[in-house]
Amino acid sequence: MSFKKLGLAALLSLAALPALAQTQTIRIAATPGPHAQILEAVKPIAAKKGLDLKIVEFSDYVVPNAALASGEIEANSFQHQPYLDNQKTDRGYKIETVAQTVNFPIGIYSKKHKAFDAVPSGATIAIPNDPTNGGRALLLLQDKGLLKLKEGVGFKPTILDITANTKNFKFVEIDAAQAPRVLDDVDAAVINTNYATQAGLDPVKDALTRENPKGPYVNIIAVRAEDKDKPWVKALVESYRTPEVKQFVEEKFKGAVLTSW
Structure with missing residues (x-):
């Protein structure tokens, strides 16, 4: 192989490195069951956008916001807006909603x-x-x-x-x-x-x-306020609110869970 070709191969190899380096691990909390199952469907879509989703399951509603606020995780997907509002009022969390996801009529x-x-x-x-x-x-x-x-x-x-x-x-x-x-x-x-x-x-x-599924209890993705405008948040939201995930929810849960998009 000529020096010219070797140089071109080296450049191409170096050019590929940033794409790998851009892969970002995002720890996202969910409760077991539908929330975690939906995130498993989101995972391969997010991977194409450079996100390696690590799904962390918590069996109650209190810990995921505490873990998010403390930096143990980067996001959570398990709660509706009234619940988050109550948690923020009671505990002073600086957590923000970045997208609506699905509704689970109680x-x-x-x-x-x-x-x-x-x-x-x-x-x-x-x-x-x-x-x-x-x-x-x-x-x-x-x-x-x-x-x-x-x-x-x-x-x-x-x-x-x-x-x-x-x-x-x-x-x-x-x-x-x-x-x-x-x-x-x-x-x-x-x-x-x-x-x-x-x-x-x-x-x-x-x-x-x-309950009426059109009420205020649509679930959300939440992140720390300091992260809400970061590129990975946009990638996460776009990965979740896709036709593929919508189809998964409809076929898997058959009306028990309703999408918001």
Whole structure:
């Protein structure tokens, strides 16, 4: 090979190095189940944009924001805006939303009753014990005409805000992740979709009733405020909100999870 050709080969080899060097590892948190499964579908698309996604699973709703704020991860994808707003108010996190993702309409499930109207007066209902999802459960029951809540409570009503209880329901507040496990002990439970599917429940077939999917509870991708304008964030969002991921969600979850794009 001539020196001229050797020089050209060396230049081509050097030219290839920046593309490899640009590959960036992004640690992104999700709860087990649909959120993590969707990110697995995002992963190969993100790789083409130079992102190596490392999916970190947390089994509760509190740790992912704490881990993000402390720098243990670069992003998370597990929560809706009202929940993040509540966390920022309570804990002072400097975390920002960069994209909407999917919606998991929360539902009411029961092993003892086959229809929502069959849940009797005086029934015991389990609801999440965190302010946002507990409030979401109460708003769902109000929407179905079974409760009346104080005016102006927003997205975070508590059982203390109930002004009318048509069927005299008794409420048990539990950790959201534990809700499927108490179905044998209560008349019904309000369960977040990711925990329902993780427990083998089918939100479309098994839920007695579900919330309006066009409400404020579309899930989001969140990052630290200092990172929100960085190129990798744009690449992550573009990788998630693609036709390929939309098709995956529709085929995998069959209406239990709804895309926002």
